[in-house]
Structure formats: structure tokens, C-alpha cells
Amino acid sequence: xxxxxxxxxxxxxxxxxxxxxxxxxxxxxxxxxxxxxxxxxxxxxxxxxxxx
Numbered sequence: 001x002x003x004x005x006x007x008x009x010x011x012x013x014x015x016x017x018x019x020x021x022x023x024x025x026x027x028x029x030x031x032x033x034x035x036x037x038x039x040x041x042x043x044x045x046x047x048x049x050x051x052x
Contacts, residue, residue: 017045
């Protein structure tokens with residue numbers, strides 16, 4: 001089972017992800033983690049289009 005992040009760890013992960021996304025001029029980015037044979041999405045940052 002995945003370890004839960006503290007609020008501070010979550011903020012740091014989101015900041016690092018957003019900084020990398022902006023520096024590389026990407027519209028979306030994500031962090032993954034391998035746990036044995038399972039790959040988990042940790043944090044996702046991107047622009048989600050909204051229906052109007």
C-alpha cells in the first residue's frame with residue numbers, strides 16, 4: 001500500500017512538478033513511483049479543458 005504524504009510533502013511535490021512543467025513549457029506533467037511491479041501516479045499537474 002502506498003505511503004501517505006504529509007501536507008508539506010504534498011506541497012513540495014506539487015511545486016517541483018509545476019516548476020518543471022513551466023520550465024519545459026509543457027501543458028501537463030506527472031510524477032510516478034514504482035512499487036514492486038506496480039507503477040503509481042503520484043501527482044498530476046495540467047490544464048483540464050472545461051465544457052461550456
